[in-house]
Amino acid sequence: MATRYTIHPDNPQMRLVDAVVDQLHRGAIMLYPTDTVYAIGCDINNKAGQEKIRRIRNLPTDRPLTFVAANISQISDYARISDSAYQIIRQLVPGPYTFLLPATKMVPNLVLNPKRKTTGIRVPDHAMCQLLIAELGNPLISMSAKLPEWKEPDTNEGLFEMFDPLVDMIIEVDAEYRSPYDDLLSTMIDFTGEVPEITREGLGIDFATRII
16 A cells, blocks of 8 residues: 655655655655656666556567656756757756657666667656656656556546555645547657657647757
């Protein structure tokens, strides 16, 4: 049974945030809100947590995991960003976009694409995500909260009940339910080729299309 933390989105109780961060440092995985949909995540350095998330999502080992960073400066620690990519990315962060970029050695092997040596990174426009990253001191793994086979819930509470036996913590804020099956995922942009390419249309697609 997962521990629930109900945290106020505008005035977060820091004692609860500290408790969440402590559990993340200890290897916990969590269900938490982002600016798109709820995600399953853990500390990017938590190898066991990454493996558990792969099992929950039934992901093959060659499927890269995405993670959320605090800002474009932190992205540059984990990925190589060309000047042209930087000019685009700086207009899109924070926001509902995932950037596929060549990975640096700071990205754990379990996170990146083993063949292409690329990784997916987001900078979410979400206060709770930003606070957790800042207090943790590391990026967070962020994979949309969906299962290989499930009955789509209608509310956050239904989602929480579904993931309760699968994760260690559930972070609850005052937010409406968003389904990962209703085009509410992030827009994905691949910067690993000669020109940027939108490989998944999601939230923010209209703005991304205008500037790429």
